[in-house]
Each structure stands twice: as structure tokens, then as C-alpha cells.
Amino acid sequence: MRILIGGMNHESNTLNPIITGARDFLIARGAELLVPGYAPQSAIAGIVETLKKAGCELVPALMARAVPNGVVSHSLYEELRAEFILSIREALAAGPIDGICLALHGSMKVENLGCAEGDLLAHIRKILPHVPCTASLDMHATVTKEMLDAVNGFVGYKTAPHIDCAETGAHAAAMLLTSLKTGKKLYTAYRRIPMLIAGEKSESEAEPMSSLIELCREAEKRPGILGASFLLGFPWADDEHNAACALVTGFSENETSANTIAAVTENLAAQFWKRRREFAFRSEYYDSAAAMEAAYRAVLENHEKPVFVSDSGDNPTAGAAGDSTDLLEKILARLDMVEKLPTPLLYSGFYDAPAAAVCVKAGIGAVVDTTLGGNWDTLNGKKIPLGLEVRNIVRNFGPHKSDLVLASSGNILFTITSAHIGFGDPDLLPSLGVKAEDYSLVVVKLGYLEPCFRTIARRAILATSKGCSNEVLESIPYKRVTRPLYPLDEDAEL
Template identity: 30%
Template sequence: MKILIARMNHETNTFSPVATPIAAFGGDGPAWGEAAYRENKGMRTAMSAFIDAAEREGAQLVTPVSASANPSGPVAADAYDAICDAIVAAAPGCDAVMLDLHGAMVAQQSADGEGDLLARVRAALPAAPIAVALDLHGNVTQKMIDNADVIVSFKTYPHVDMYETGEHAARLLLDRMHGRAQPVLAWRQPPLLTSTLRSASAEGAMHRAVEAAREAEAQGMLAVSVLAGFSLADIPAPCISVVVVGNGDAAAADAVAERIARQIWNERGEFVYRSAPLEASVAQAAQLAQDADKPVLLLDHGDNCMSGGTCDTMDLLEAALAQGLTGMVSGPLCDPQAVAALIDAGVGARVTLGVGNKLAREGTGPRAPFMATGVVRAITDGEYVITGPTYTGQRAYMGRAAVLDIGAATLVVTERTHEPWDLGVFESVGIDPRRARFLLLKSRMYCRPVFVPIAAALVECDSRGVTGSDYDLFRYERLARPVYPLDADRQWHTN
């Protein structure tokens, strides 16, 4: 048996000005061939699980590429072509395909990055079964449904079940190949834009939907996935989906998809997040810190790295300084120009320079950089190893990093946008985040498993950047209307 296994992950924020060239997919571009295998073997990605499953089967593995980039703007045309061409070129002669995809990729020439790839793979291997693992925030399309035999998504957000999802998808594919199962797909997509902060799987309506999916699996469905979608993509339907893999009975799978989708639609108001004013959030954090012996987290979800944020929006820091907060650690802030200037100045130098506010934001005019005066405390290569629970063991790349102490706050400035996956974001540059009074993080969710245990409290802060929760900030042109909550009286009727 010869199995094609590949990884192509990108969550595209079409409103983000952050470019996505080929170099963004990894430390310096994708891993190709044998390097793609090594990058995933022994790790906790869905591709890792595919590799393990195929090796247990005694199969010959073909691993043309592993490409994963932080969320950002549309993928460059040449980058998308290079990754897809490598996968399609490896297809001839393969008996099965296992793809670790995100599900919300938009390229400059494709509004349906995964669907277009799957159509090409299907054309190259008409008879070979195709299994796909997707992120919980995938935007499912008809083309994806038409060209895959098995689709399984993460059930957790923050995502800690990537490997388990790959394991699940691989098991169903192999069961099909050995005649133990007959996977059939059913799909529903209510016209509902969900706020990412309302897609956490441990609470609220999303939790109830995921639990309904688990119950349906326990009652006989091969897989049931609830995909919250990624609404910061100007495509026809960046909406929530339910995908069901039934066992030979298409009508039963369809009924499950309809039932769970109807449950979601009936609770649609709970999938919308409404932010407090930034100044009120900062004041709340100040109050919480009065008697705290641990840091208070201020999560800048309006400039969230893992939704395509620029990580250079300085609104939160400016608001915190205006209210007199001290003992702050802020970062990672992405500003390659500032990093270069700090490196040129050297450790120990006192400098004044503009930091952040350099990339245009949807719905707002140009902003003046934040003028920072302070002492350069450290300069590093910006690399560290993630300790988990997400991407455990993988090397992280922030680009070159510099630490600027401005008195009331210590700023970690990097060349790349970077999610604070790990305490290593700060420890790798000589900062102990436990000693901060306030931690200002460019994050929404992925920091929580690591930083909440060391914190006294958490406050969500909306800086009204390109990942803000207010849909009025964004100009949708391709979005199919009506859609909830933009059209509050929207009704949904299915066949």
C-alpha cells in the first residue's frame, strides 16, 4: 500500500495586511520530502498521526510537503501553487491520501484553497480514498465535501486534539480500504458568522454542539464534526458547519447533520461576542490587580496573532499607560524596523524610537507609531522549543527579538508575528512572566492553557485591530447575504 500524506495549514484573514509568502510556511518556507516526514514524526499534528497509522499498516509513505503558516492575509499565488503542485505531483501510483489541512485557506487566486486542492487530487486519483483532518475553524465548502471521503475536524478550542483528529480520520480511511466501514458524508452550514471567542469548546453553545457531536458518534456515526468557521474571510460563506461521516446510511448521517445544525441555529445569539470598550477593560484589569499576587492577563484579541493580527497595534499598551498601569510585560509586538534599530543600538543602549502602528488596519486611518524611550535589555535569535500542550516539542520562530524596558512596561519586539504558545516567548529573552504585574498578550485563546495557570485573572481586550469582534470594522464584498448577525432577522430553511 502506498499512501500520500501531506500538510497544508493556513487560516486566512482576508482583511489582514500581513503578507503570506512561501517563506511564511515554516522557519524559512515549507519542509519538502523527507524533511516533511521528519518535521512531523513524533510530534502532535494530524500529519504525525497519519504517519504513525500508515507505518503501523506497513505502507509505503509519500510525504511531499509539510507547510504551516501563522494566520495572515491571502496566501501568495506562487506559494499556493508550489505547495499544491508538490502534493498533486506526488499522487500518481498512490492507493490512498491523507491530508492535514486547515480548512480556511484563501489564496490570491483561490477563494477555496482546500477545495481547489482536493479537486486536483481527486482528478489525479479518481479511485483512491481521501481522508482530511481539518481545524475547528475551517470554512467548509461544497467542493471539499465532493472531493473527500472522510472529513474529521478538531473538537477542542484551544486545539489540543490535533493528533487525535488525524488518528480518527486515518482509522476511518483504513477501515474503508479494508472493507470494515462505508463512510458517507453529510453536511449542513447555517448562515451564521460565529465570533472566535464564542467557539471555545468548553463552554456555552459551542460546548453543547460539540457534546451533541460526541453523543452522535457514541450512537453509531463514524465521525461528527462541528466547525465554527472563520468569519474574518471575505468569501461567500465563512460560516459554521456540521459535517457527519455516516456508515453506509446517507439518510441517517443527513438527519444527524440537520439536527445538530438546527440546535446551533436555535442558539445563534450565543455565538456572537460583544466587546466592552477598551478603556473599561483596562480599568477592570487594574481593579483585579489590586490584591493579586500573580499577573493579570490582558488578552488583546483585536490584534490576535492566530487570527491574522498584525501584532503591531499599540492601542492596549497606550490605554494601559494612560491609566497609570505599571509592571507590565507586553508582546510579542511585531515590528521588524524597530528590531533592527534596537539591534544596531545594542544591549544597554538608551534609545527613543517608534514602535508599532505601522501596518494599515481595516476601517481605520493611518496611526502614528508609539514613541518609546527606554533601555535595550536583550537581543536574541527569537527561537525556542514549545513545551505544550499545543505543538509540543516543535521549535518556534519569532524572528530576531529585542527587549526594550520603558519603565512602566517591558516590550518584547520581534520580526515576525507570533502567538504566545508558551512561557518560552518571554523566558527565551530573559523575562520571567510570573514576576509581571500585568501581561499584555497578542492572543485570544492559545495562550490560555499556559498562561492562565500562572495568572490571577484574565481580561479580554478589544483593540479594534484586524481581528476585532465588531463586524462593523470590516467591509465584506463576497459574503452571501443575508447572514446572521449582520442581518438579524435572517431565517434559515433546509430541505
């Protein structure tokens, strides 16, 4: 069997003014997708492994991935789509394609176009209208009618933080193989759940997600049902389709089985809705000023170390700009407290290409006058003038080849990146010679702490700071989402 594989993966934050462009994407083309070790732990890796094991001939189109950020450049997306379609045409010239298995996000948005997945799938369906197709989705997918019309079977990640991406890709591939082997057609039922959930309230290890995901796993054990998912939408995209949903894929050979799938989907949605008020932050949380006050007390009075504060409103891995200064301004307003800390306050960090360039040009040991923040998120940030002493520089870090700078100002130590890569990478601080556990107070532009920080954090405090990943959804001035929508509207009904 010849199976077309590929995909696109980007979580597009429409509140962030950055346009995600070619510099941000990692693109693997054709046979590059099949190289052992390509994108380990990702959905496409699970797809490749499963289909290879089943003896399929793989027809790789392309896989484009980028760190969450603002919407994707229209011209770049059109180029990627054209390349994807061309590779299908070339593959068809060599022989028929029996199936399609894609690794998609579900919340990739393109400037002046909207839903990338719906558009890409519609173009694929123009060439391959009837070939069975399955796809894996991120848990934060926003499902649209175009996506449902084009794909026979969907399955989404069941974990947040997402640690089951490869497993989900394998699941999507297995659904396709089952359909091809049995000749039975897959069908996906969708039920909108009119709510959005702040990312940090939906960790899958915590309730209510933990038992809701268990309901999906139980549903998947029922005869005729191959995949059951809760997809949460993406709260930082002001989009008419944005909402959570229950999505169930199965065989709908007759009216009875179609009714069963529909009933299971309805029941999952109802169970989710029933528990909507239980979604809550797992760690202690305060607004920016109060979060810092709590952190100073923890360090200075309780001698806890290290204490972590998540600058959650400006989390680049949730697509925020990474240069909001809301929390920094609160820190600078209380330098008397900062000065009392037994070690410098480590702030990781800021995405600020101009500041990084100034520091790199000046070199290690130099003292520069520059500004930090406020290049992109001018609503929640402004350029803060700072004198910085450059402590360390790493050029071309990671796959996005970002420059990293470690620089100090008084008793604060900042990391600065030249590319929008986020601050959750466990190698970022060590590459600058920094061990987070050596610092009493670590502020990081993240939401829930990544395992590298969680395992060492003596205490984790969530600052509901202001930025493009503002966790207080009720305070976001949405214009396009379809209302009523919980928790914006308490009277929303399923």
C-alpha cells in the same frame, strides 16, 4: 496498501494586509514527514502514526504549515501545489496509490485565488479521481463545494483551544482504513449554519460548545457514522463561503443509510442553531480603555497579581497583524496609572521587524528612538514614536528564527518580534529572561489565554480591542460574506 499523505495548514485572515510568504512557512518534504517527532501533536503526526501502525506503506508528498496571518502568496502556493502534484506523479510511477489522507486547515486563502484546499484537492483529483480520500480539518474550517466534491470523508477538531489535532488526524486515517478494509464508500453530508462566532466565544470547555461537541461524539457512536463535526468558519475572512456547518461522514450504501446521515446532519445543525444566542465570552470583557481601567483597579485597589489583559482584537495567532496600536494608545493616554503600578506593565508584544532591527543593531543597554506598531495594520494602528532602552535580545528564536527584543519605555516593558510568530509560545518570555508571574499587569496580544498564562493569571480581562481579529463581529465591515448571517443579521434563519 500505499497511502498518499500530506497537507497544507494556514488560517488566512483577509482583513490583515500582510501576504504570507515563503519566510512564514515551515515545509516538510517527502520522507521528512516520516521522521519520528516531526510536528508532534499535529494532525499529520496522528495520520502518520495510525497508518504506520496499520502496516500501510506511506507515500509522503509535502506538509506546509504557517502561523495564521494574511492571505497566502499566489506564487508561493502555486509552487507548493506543483511540488505536491509532482510527488504524486513520482509515486504513481512506482506503483498504484490505494488511499489519500490529508491534514488540512480549511480556511487557507490564496491571493487572487480564494480557497486553497478546494484548489489543491481539485488538482489531486485530476490525477487520482477515484482513490478514497479523507482529511482532517481545523475547527475553524470554511467548507466549500469544491472540498466536498473532492473528499469522501472529513473530520474536524473537537477542541478549542485545539488540543486534539493529532487525535483528529488519527480519526481521519481510521475512517480511510475502515473504508479500504470494508470496501464501503464514504460519503459526507453538509449542512450550512448561517452564523459566525467570535473565536473567544467558542471554547470547547464552555457551554454551549461543550454539550454541542458531545452531540457529535454521540452521533459518531451510531452505526454507519464515522465522523461528526461542527466547523465554525473563520470570522476574520471576508469570504462568500464563510459560515458554520455540521458535517457528517458515514457509509451511504443504500437510500436508508444516506437518509440517516442526512437526518443526523440536519439534527446537529438544528441543535447548534437553537443555541446560537448562548455563545459568549468566558472571561470579563470591555473595550480597550475600560479593560485597562479594570486592570489598574485590580492591581492598585485589589492587589491582584498578575492581572492579564488580552489585546484580543490584534491576536496574531488568529491571523491579525500584531501591530495594531489601539490598546497601546489607551495605555499611553493614562501614563499616570502606568506609573503607579508596582512593577512595569509587561506588554507582549509587537510584531515590528523595523523596530526589532533598530534595537538589535543598537545592542543591549542602548537607548534608541524608534516607532512601535502601525507597519501593517494602518487602519487600527499608527507608528507610535517611542524612546526604548534595549534590555535583552535573542536571535533566531524558534522554528521561524525570529529575533526577540525586550525593551523598556518608562514603566512599560515591551517584547518585540522580527517575525510574525505570535505571543502564545510558552518559551518566548522565559527565553528573554522574563517570568510573567513577576509582573502585576501583563498585556498580551492573544485571545483566550494559553495554558502557560491561564495557570498563573490571578485575573483575566479580555479587551475587545480594534485590529484584524476584532471580536465584535457586528462592527466588522464585511463586504463578501453571504447574508443573512447571525449575529450580523438577527433575522437569519437556518
